[in-house]
Amino acid sequence: MPSVARTSLPQPDPAPHVALIEDDPVMGQSVADWLAVEGYRTSWFRTGGEAVRALSRVAPDAVICDIRLPDMSGEEVHRALALPCGQAPVLFVTGHGDIAQAVRLMQAGAADYMTKPFDIEALLRRLEALLASRWQRSDGSLLGEAPAILAVERVLRRVAPIDSTVLLTGPSGSGKEVAARLLHGEGPRARLPFVATNCAALPAELLESQIFGHERGAFTGAAARHEGLAEQAGSGTLFLDEVAELPAPLQAKLLRLLQERVFRRLGGERDLPFRARVVAATNADLDARVAEGRFREDLFFRLAVIRVALPALRERREDVMPLARRFLGEFADGFARPLRGFTTLAEDALMAHDFPGNVRELRNRVERAAALAEGELVTAADLFPERASPGRADAPVPTLADARDAAERRAIAAALAATSGDVTRAAEWLQVSRSTLFEKLRRLGLRGEGG
Incomplete structure (x- = not known):
């Protein structure tokens, strides 16, 4: 097995950097050699003070530390490394007599501990698990890392460049607006406006004015012309959240907006062109609402050209x-x-x-x-x-x-x-x-x- 210099600090490299703090020369050399074989960049320190001084200059990706060192206790090392090592997980190695101290260290933020004697393969598996969520080559995912949400993100990126209407479904709080912004940001409209409204947040008369705008004098209090979101969106994206809550009259007006690509301000006398892409979202079962007659079937088909379901957390x-x-x-x-x-x-x-x-x-x-x-x-x-x-x-x-x-x-x-x-x-x-x-x-x- 290769020999590892115990105080060398690694140069920049794509492999994870593991700091090993162990005063036992036999165990330290064995663990350091195994880490090197597994492809880790390894720095081996025999004392806590030596490690603290070196790691204040180069933070590792993980730390393996004996709980008993000649100059410092495990708790002292943990406190000293807290700031320079940031969120790097610390795995402590301890004898049975120090388990209480190891538990205290975990309560203080240490990642894990193992008791001696331990199997080196078990140590390596534990280290891999600690590093897995931190040391990955990112594919630029924005919504998450789980396979279920990565599949959603792949679909969104595929349809971002086209103009088809997208319906995002999923439970409340699952990230539908974040997904809508991803759609907007990854497409050719990214530099154009993204405007959004919650269809359940306003009474019908105010919601109609917010989406379509109104002319001066259209209703009591309408002292000036107001451009609605359909107009403000320009050639960008109009995001309609909780679209299932639209009252029937507004469903008809939204259908006209999507079919004919025109709209009319409240109190207006002429049609205005609509150029934006529409992305809608709901946490309701729209299929059931259509079957119950509570949501227009023709509007549903216009909205659900591309349907994307976001999973619950x-x-x-x-x-x-x-x-x-x-x-x-x-x-x-x-x-x-x-x-x-x-x-x-x-x-x-x-x-x-x-x-x-x-x-x-x-x-x-x-x-x-x-x-x-x-x-x-x-x-x-x-x-x-x-x-x-x-x-x-x-x-x-x-x-x-x-x-x-x-x-x-x-x-x-x-x-x-x-x-x-x-x-x-x-x-x-x-x-x-x-x-x-x-x-x-x-x-x-x-x-x-x-x-």
């Missing part, structure tokens, strides 16, 4: 932590807060939650947590204050069954992310049978592709 749990980290980074910057990430219990709580409010709920919870968190790490209590017990630093504390499920969910999600949802390859990586992985996917509410 519970159907793509692989996206929970990547989205949560993305949102936390946005809010940490926006609020000028020194937030580095989530505690392990916070990640467990996020992965165990069903998110009935979908991505919108996740974003709102992270925003509130970013605003109110007292430390540099967001806790479960910050994310779910309604479940917190008074006096507990990181409530709610999961049961052992919940903790096991959350750990399995994280590992499986990481394997699926790294294999683009291929269940067969993910099962090989996790060293379980394909049938066992399918059963766990079903029980944990995860999804993959057959492969």
Whole structure:
């Protein structure tokens, strides 16, 4: 096996950089050699102080650290590396006598720990899982990383250059407006206006004026001409959210807009040309509403030329932590807060939650947590204050069954992310049978592709 210089810092390279902090020369050399064989760039340090000094200049992608070092404890190393190493996961290696300290470290934000003696293959699998969600070659995806949402994004990018009307369906908070903006931004209209309205947010008379505009004197209070969204959109995109809530008279006017590509301001006497692309969205079952006579069938067919369904967040749990980290980074910057990430219990709580409010709920919870968190790490209590017990630093504390499920969910999600949802390859990586992985996917509410 190759020999690894224990203090060399790597040059820029596409492979992940792992910092190994281990004072035992035999174990340190063995782990460093295995990491090199597996393709990692490795820096080996024999003392905590040596590691802290070096890693303040070059942050690694992950850290493997002995919990007992000649100059520092694991907790001291963790605190010292917190700022320079950012969100790099830290995996601690400990003897059975130090498990209590390892648990405290995980509550403080460490990623995981293993007890000695350990199997090197198990260590490598653990490291791969920790890096899987962080170290991927991005394909530029905007909506998420799960196979289900990547399939949606591929469809949106394919239809972005054409002018066909698109109907986005999916539960409330699943990201339909974000998908509409992706459609607009990836097409030839990207530099033109994107205007949006929620058809359920206004009474019918105000909604008609908002979409089609009105002439001066069209109704009481109409003191001046008003250009509606259909006019403001120009040759850009008109996005109609919750389109199922349109009252019958407005359904007829929208049908004319789509069929004849003209509209008339409220109180107006002449038709105006309509040049924008229409993207509509709903969380309702439009097929059922058509069958019940509550939505015009001819309008439905005009809107649903291309129909794209967005999955609920519970159907793509692989996206929970990547989205949560993305949102936390946005809010940490926006609020000028020194937030580095989530505690392990916070990640467990996020992965165990069903998110009935979908991505919108996740974003709102992270925003509130970013605003109110007292430390540099967001806790479960910050994310779910309604479940917190008074006096507990990181409530709610999961049961052992919940903790096991959350750990399995994280590992499986990481394997699926790294294999683009291929269940067969993910099962090989996790060293379980394909049938066992399918059963766990079903029980944990995860999804993959057959492969």
